[in-house]
Amino acid sequence: APDGKRNGDLHRDYNDDRNASSEDTVYTTSSGAPYPHPYEVQRVGENGPLLLQDHHLIDLISHFDRERIPERVVHAKGGGAHGYYQTTDPMDDLSQADMFKAGKKVPVSVRFSTVGGESGSHDCARDPRGFSVKFRTEEGNWDVVANNTPVFFLRDPAKFPHFIHTQKRDPQNHMTHADDSTMFWDYLSQNPESVHQVMILMGDRGIPDGWRKMHGYYGHTLKLVNKNGEWVYGQMHMKSKQGTDFITQADSANYSPDYAQKDLYNAIEKGEYPGWDVCWQTMTPKEAEDLWENEKINIFDLTHVWPQKRFPLRKVGEFFLNENVKNYFAEIEQIAFNPAHLVPGIEPTADPVLQSRLFSYPDAHRHRVGVNYQQLPVNAPRVPYRMANFQRDGNMAFLNQGSRMSYLSSISPIQFRERSTDLDKVHSHFIGGAVTFLSQIRPEDFVAPRTLWEKVFDDGAKERFVENVSGHMSTCRKEDIIKRQIAIFREVSPDLAARLEKATGVKGHDSIANMTFNGTHNGFAKEDSK
Ligand code: HEM
Secondary structure, eight states, X not given: OOOSOTTHHHHHHHHHHHTOOSTTOOOBOTTSOBOSOTTOOOBSTTTOOBOTXXXXXXXXXXXXXXXXXXXXXXXXXXXXXXXXXXXXXXXXXXXXXXXXXXXXEEEEEEEEEESSSOTTSOTTOSSOEEEEEEEEEBTEEEEEEEESSSOOSOSOGGGHXXXXXXXXXXXXXXXXXXXXXXXXXXXXXXXXXXXXXXXXXXXXXXXXXXXXXXXXXXXXXXXXXXXXXXXXXXXXXXXXXXXXXXXXXXXXXXXOTTHHHHHHHHHHHTTXXXXXXXXXXXXXXXXXXXXXXXXOOOTTOTTOOOOXXXXXXXXXXXXXXXXXXXOHIIIIISOOOOTTOOOTTEEXXXXXXXXXXXXXXXXXXXXXXXXXXXXXXXXXXXXXXXXXXXXXXXXXXXXXXXXXXXXXXXXXXXXXXXXXXXXXXXXXXXXXXXXXXXXXXXXXXXXXXXXXXXXXXXXXHHXXXXXXXXXXXXXXXXXXXXXXXXXXXXXXXXXXXXXXXXXXXXXXXXXXGGOOBTTBEETTOOGGGO
């Protein structure tokens, strides 16, 4: 278990630093030399220039000049806390993951965020929320890099940079979509597979009331592998014990920019520790094939959900946040979550968006934090064995594995743990229909959005939805974009389209059947219009 010894003196230094107070300190330069006072600039005479020998001043200012690191390219505004996870209902029949065994308790660190805004942007923006959890298990860190919605805007990862650029500032007028929504709706009206996520975003769940009152969803299908090498597909959910709540568009103007940060911080300071249940939906490969055959739901398609009635949630454990961070930069800004940080018993699937994310995050971390980011205390695994590998050197290599050989040596060999499962078994997966669906719009893409409109939204929710969409569209500079988007909403429900036409004063296109979608294949197209 985490004992603080493994990292030697460094770990103790870190805790010492983390608990620093101003008492018992001596003011020094960065090289440790005591200095009498910070405001003692060396200068020639009373009005002369400063001296290059004034290392104290240069030390201070040159470090200040380098204080900023790049903000996250997405999810830049966020906050979080530490806590612990414990298994309540062991799941070792399905997964050999150490943390799912009876009696297991592991430390966690969580970061919540908005997606599109910059580091100083408003916590109450209408935007999905990021929900990242680092489970510090005894077999390495498992990072859940999730959102508060079960689906996403796309299923083709090549669209991600395009989509995100439309959520950021316009390259010419430098406005966000709050003031100019043209790019925002241009993208969505060209990529109708986004409509499920758009229904959620523009509905009540689009502005959650802080971070405590929202659920988290892994979104992608994972594989759970047990110790016999048998596996099932899995969808992970984090259910808020506080329930869910939302803020309306009109009311959001009454909240301060750091509302969600304040709400979480104050709750933890008061001892009101927020908690979430960790639950799984599971599916056999045969059931996945049947779902594709019968309902054309592909479990590697991030724009679709698994029906909960047929694939009910099974709880495995719960986590609570009970410790505020001591230093925001060290513990939140530098924390690095990566979907590729998996542990034995949890495997990725062929979901194309997940596959791309496995590459994208560590690539971003090496750029944003540096090549040795895993050595920073907040990212370092806390495993009960001494880690060994052949990664060496690079900028800021604090822990460089001593005199141990930096190649696979026969003179002093390192130790291996045997693989417990048959790789051939684990790497098989279902592939039915997975080749063409990425770029094709199909009638099934509108089933879940229609259920939201017809069965989930009550009258009030419908009114707010229409208000949110039409209000946001009021800054869209091209009417044809609105016509396109209304046609997409018409596939969801003619009632919804009619209400939007009334609210925007724009008559939408009749059907998407004759529309083309910027490289996205229209599965509705009539033969002659293809
Ligand atoms: C952050 C890429 C889709 C959830 C990030 C970051 C990148 C990225 C580069 C910044 C990482 C950092 O600097 O630490 C991508 C790509 C995607 C994708 C290329 C699709 C192709 C998704 C999806 C989800 C998601 C589908 C949720 C299910 C998050 C979260 C963060 C994040 C929660 C913030 C992590 C933190 O708190 O540090 N993403 N992303 N992303 N992404 Fe994605």
